[in-house]
Amino acid sequence: xxxxxxxxxxxxxxxxxxxxxxxxxxxxxxxxxxxxxxxxxxxxxxxxxxxxxxxxxxxxxxxxxxxxxxxxxxxxxxxxxxxxxxxxxxxxxxxxxxxxxxxxxxxxxxxxxxxxxxxxxxxxxxxxxxxxxxxxxxxxxxxxxxxxxxxxxxxxxxxxxxxxxxxxxxxxxxxxxxxxxxxxxxxxxxxxxxxxxxxxxxxxxxxxxxxxxxxxxxxx
Amino acid sequence: xxxxxxxxxxxxxxxxxxxxxxxxxxxxxxxxxxxxxxxxxxxxxxxxxxxxxxxxxxxxxxxxxxxxxxxxxxxxxxxxxxxxxxxxxxxxxxxxxxxxxxxxxxxxxxxxxxxxxxxxxxxxxxxxxxxxxxxxxxxxxxxxxxxxxxxxxxxxxxxxxxxxxxxxxxxxxxxxxxxxxxxxxxxxxxxxxxxxxxxxxxxxxxxxxxxxxxxxxxxxxxxxxxxxxxxxxxxxxxxxxxxxxxxxxxxxxxxxxxxxxxxxxxxxxxxxxxxxxxxxxxxxxxxxxxxxxxxxxxxxxxxxxxxxxxxxxxxxxxxxxxxxxxxxxxxxxxxxxxxxxxxxxxxxxxxxxxxxxxxxxxxxxxxxxxxxxxxxxxxxxxxxxxxxxxxxxxxxxxxxxxxxxxxxxxxxxxxxxxxxxxxxxxxxxxxxxxxxxxxxxxxxxxxxxxxxxxxxxxxxxxxxxxxxxxxxxxxxxxxxxxxxxxxxxxxxxxxxxxxxxxxxxxxxxxxxxxxxxxxxxxxxxxxxxxxxxxxxxxxxx
Numbered sequence: 131x132x133x134x135x136x137x138x139x140x141x142x143x144x145x146x147x148x149x150x151x152x153x154x155x156x157x158x159x160x161x162x163x164x165x166x167x168x169x170x171x172x173x174x175x176x177x178x179x180x181x182x183x184x185x186x187x188x189x190x191x192x193x194x195x196x197x198x199x200x201x202x203x204x205x206x207x208x209x210x211x212x213x214x215x216x217x218x219x220x221x222x223x224x225x226x227x228x229x230x231x232x233x234x235x236x237x238x239x240x241x242x243x244x245x246x247x248x249x250x251x252x253x254x255x256x257x258x259x260x261x262x263x264x265x266x267x268x269x270x271x272x273x274x275x276x277x278x279x280x281x282x283x284x285x286x287x288x289x290x291x292x293x294x295x296x297x298x299x300x301x302x303x304x305x306x307x308x309x310x311x312x313x314x315x316x317x318x319x320x321x322x323x324x325x326x327x328x329x330x331x332x333x334x335x336x337x338x339x340x341x342x343x344x345x346x347x348x349x350x
Numbered sequence: 351x352x353x354x355x356x357x358x359x360x361x362x363x364x365x366x367x368x369x370x371x372x373x374x375x376x377x378x379x380x381x382x383x384x385x386x387x388x389x390x391x392x393x394x395x396x397x398x399x400x401x402x403x404x405x406x407x408x409x410x411x412x413x414x415x416x417x418x419x420x421x422x423x424x425x426x427x428x429x430x431x432x433x434x435x436x437x438x439x440x441x442x443x444x445x446x447x448x449x450x451x452x453x454x455x456x457x458x459x460x461x462x463x464x465x466x467x468x469x470x471x472x473x474x475x476x477x478x479x480x481x482x483x484x485x486x487x488x489x490x491x492x493x494x495x496x497x498x499x500x501x502x503x504x505x506x507x508x509x510x511x512x513x514x515x516x517x518x519x520x521x522x523x524x525x526x527x528x529x530x531x532x533x534x535x536x537x538x539x540x541x542x543x544x545x546x547x548x549x550x551x552x553x554x555x556x557x558x559x560x561x562x563x564x565x566x567x568x569x570x571x572x573x574x575x576x577x578x579x580x581x582x583x584x585x586x587x588x589x590x591x592x593x594x595x596x597x598x599x600x601x602x603x604x605x606x607x608x609x610x611x612x613x614x615x616x617x618x619x620x621x622x623x624x625x626x627x628x629x630x631x632x633x634x635x636x637x638x639x640x641x642x643x644x645x646x647x648x649x650x651x652x653x654x655x656x657x658x659x660x661x662x663x664x665x666x667x668x669x670x671x672x673x674x675x676x677x678x679x680x681x682x683x684x685x686x687x688x689x690x691x692x693x694x695x696x697x698x699x700x701x702x703x704x705x706x707x708x709x710x711x712x713x714x715x716x717x718x719x720x721x722x723x724x725x726x727x728x729x730x731x732x733x734x735x736x737x738x739x740x741x742x743x744x745x746x747x748x749x750x751x752x753x754x755x756x757x758x759x760x761x762x763x764x765x766x767x768x769x770x771x772x773x774x775x776x777x778x779x780x781x782x783x784x785x786x787x788x789x790x791x792x793x794x795x796x797x798x799x800x801x802x803x804x805x806x807x808x809x810x811x812x813x814x815x816x817x818x819x820x821x822x823x824x825x826x827x828x829x830x831x832x833x834x835x836x837x838x839x840x841x842x843x844x845x846x847x848x849x850x851x852x853x854x855x856x857x858x859x860x861x862x863x864x865x866x867x868x869x870x871x872x873x874x875x876x877x878x879x880x881x882x883x884x885x886x887x888x889x890x891x
Binding site for chain 1: 805
C-alpha cells in the first residue's frame with residue numbers, strides 16, 4: 131500500500147486565506163466604483179468572518195461564499211492566473227517548498243485538501259507540483275455564481291471523510307500518511323493520518339498538538 | 351541532617367581502599383547527597399558501600415589567553431597558525447555546540463576567548479572571509495541567545511546571522527561528499543568547511559569521547575555519515591566509548607577523520623577543563639559529606655527545602671541558570687591526533703579514580719542535565735542514556751559493574767518531553783518502545799522513517815529540534831550498558847509506565863531499590879555509588 135501527504139492550504143502552505151482571494155476579486159471589479167464598494171464591504175466584514183471562523187467553519191462558509199453571488203465564472207477564471215502571480219505565489223511560505231520536496235522524496239503522493247476554491251487553487255497546485263487536490267467549488271447558474279458551494283463542502287469532518295474515501299480508492303494506508311494543517315477546524319483531517327503535524331498552528335491547535343504530542347512546525 | 355561527631359578513623363583502612371577519592375561507608379558515616387533530577391536526596395547507604403568522589407578540580411591556567419596564544423604559535427605537528435594565513439584566504443572557524451561543557455560555563459565561555467584571539471590574528475593577517483559554524487551535527491540548532499552567550503555580544507553582533515550560524519546537516523546544497531573510507535563509510539561534510547582554505551576547529555573536551563576526529567567528522571557531517579557508527583553493533587563493540595583505544599566508535603570516526611584530513615586543511619584547537627562545576631554557595635555539593643561543616647549542612651538543608659517548595663519547571667529553570675565555574679587546564683593546537691592525545695591525558699587526570707574490583711550494585715544519581723537537554727527537560731530517553739550510556743561507560747579497563755549486576759538510578763522518571771527540542775523522542779518513546787526495545791530491530795525497521803520524516807527535518811532545520819534520527823542514537827548509546835547490566839531499578843520513579851517502557855524496574859526509595867537489588871544479586875552485594883556531578887570515571891585495575 132502507498133501513502134500520501136495531505137496538506138491544508140491557507141495558513142499552512144501559504145500566508146493568504148479565502149478572504150485574500152476574494153479581496154483580489156473585489157478589487158478587480160468592472161468599474162472603479164464597483165471595485166471600491168466591494169472592497170470596502172469586504173474590509174468591513176473581516177471581523178465578522180473572523181468571529182464566524184472562530185466559532186464554526188461551516189458558518190464561515192455560509193457567510194463568506196455568498197459574497198461571490200453574481201460573479202461571472204469567466205471573469206473569475208480569467209483572474210485566477212493573475213491572482214496566483216500577484217497574491218498567492220509571493221505568499222507561499224519559504225519552508226513549504228522544502229517540506230513538499232522532502233515529502234516527495236519519501237515517495238508520498240502530494241495531495242491538497244483545502245476549503246479554497248478550485249479556480250484559485252489550480253495554478254498554485256501546478257506550481258507546487260501537487261499530484262491531486264480537492265477544493266470547494268462555487269455553484270454557477272448561467273455562468274454566474276449563486277453564492278452557494280457545490281457539495282461536498284470541504285471543511286472540518288468532510289475533509290477527513292474525503293481522505294478516507296480517497297485512501298481507499300487509491301490503495302493508501304492512512305497510518306503511513308502525513309497530514310499538515312494550521313487550524314483547529316482541521317482536527318478531523320489530522321486525526322485520520324498516522325503522522326499528523328500542526329503547521330504554524332493557531333493557539334487552539336497548538337494546545338491540542340501539545341496534548342497529543344504531535345510535532346509543531348513553523349514554516350514561516 | 352543529624353548532628354555528627356567529627357569523623358575519627360577507627361580500625362584498618364578497608365582492604366580495597368584504592369584511591370583518596372574512594373570512601374567506604376561505615377556505621378559512623380554521614381548520609382550521602384544524591385541528585386534525583388531537579389531534587390536532592392539525602393540517603394543513608396548500607397555499611398560497606400563504596401562511594402567514588404570526583405577528584406578536586408585541577409588548578410586552572412593562570413592566564414588562559416597567553417596559553418591559547420602559545421598553543422597557536424607552537425602547534426603540534428603543524429605550522430604556527432600565523433604562518434598558515436594569507437590575505438584573501440577563506441577561513442572557517444568551527445566550534446563545539448552547547449552540549450559542551452555541562453552545565454554551560456560562566457561567561458566568557460572559553461570558546462569566546464579563543465575566537466577573539468583567532469579573529470585578531472586573522473584580521474592582522476588580512477583574512478576577511480571568515481565564517482563561524484557551530485558543529486552541532488544532528489543536535490538541535492542553538493537559539494540566537496544561546497549563540498550570543500557562547501561567543502559574546504561583540505562577535506555575535508559582527509557575524510550573526512550571515513557569518514555565524516548552525517551547521518545544517520539537511521541542507522541539500524550545504525553538504526559535500528568527500529568519499530568513502532576503505533570500510534565503505536561515507537563522509538559528507540559541511541560545504542563551507544570543505545571549500546575553505548583552512549578550518550580552525552575550537553573544541554572543548556568534557557569527556558574523553560569528545561574531540562579528536564569526532565569534532566569535524568561527526569560535528570560537521572550529515573545523517574548518512576553518522577549511520578556507520580551511530581548504530582548498536584558499534585556501541586556493543588566499544589569497551590567503553592569513553593576509552594578511545596577500546597572504542598569501535600572511535601575507530602570508525604578516526605577512519606572518517608583520516609579521509610577528512612586528506613581533503614581538508616584542519617587546524618585543531620583542543621581544550622581541557624577542570625571539573626569545577628560548583629563554587630561559592632554550591633561548593634558543598636562536590637564535598638565528601640563526612641567533611642561537611644555546619645554551614646555546609648545549613649546550605650544543603652536550605653537548598654533542599656527551597657527545592658521542595660518549587661514547581662518542577664521553576665527548579666529546572668533555576669538549575670539551568672547556574673553556570674559552571676569551569677577553568678581551562680590545558681590547550682593544544684595543531685594536527686588533530688597529537689593534540690587530542692595530549693588533551694585526553696588531561697581529561698583522565700581530572701576524572702579517573704583508581705578502582706579495584708567490580709560492584710554487584712552500582713548506584714548512579716541522575717542529575718537534571720545531560721548533553722542533550724541544555725535549557726530543556728531530561729526526558730525518559732535521556733534518563734536512559736545517562737544510566738546505560740554515560741554512567742555505564744564512565745570506565746577504563748572494565749565496567750565498574752559486574753556483568754549481570756544491578757544499576758540503580760535515582761530520578762523521578764517523569765513523563766515530560768520538550769516539544770520544541772525533542773519532538774521525535776516523543777513518538778519514539780510512545781510508539782516504538784512499547785513495541786520493541788531491541789535496538790537492532792528499531793534501527794532496521796524505523797530509523798529511516800524517522801530520519802526522513804519531513805516534519806522532523808523541517809523542525810530540525812527551521813526550529814530548535816533534534817534530528818528525527820536522534821532518539822535512535824540515544825537508544826543505541828545505551829546498548830553496551832543494556833547488554834552488560836542485568837537489571838536497572840529507578841529509585842523514586844513517580845510513575846510505573848515510564849520505567850516499564852524503558853525496560854526498567856521501579857522502587858519508591860533508594861533503600862527499597864537496594865533491597866530489590868539484593869534479591870537479584872544476593873544478600874551481601876558489593877555496592878558502589880558514583881558521587882556525581884561533577885564527573886568521576888573509574889580507572890579499573
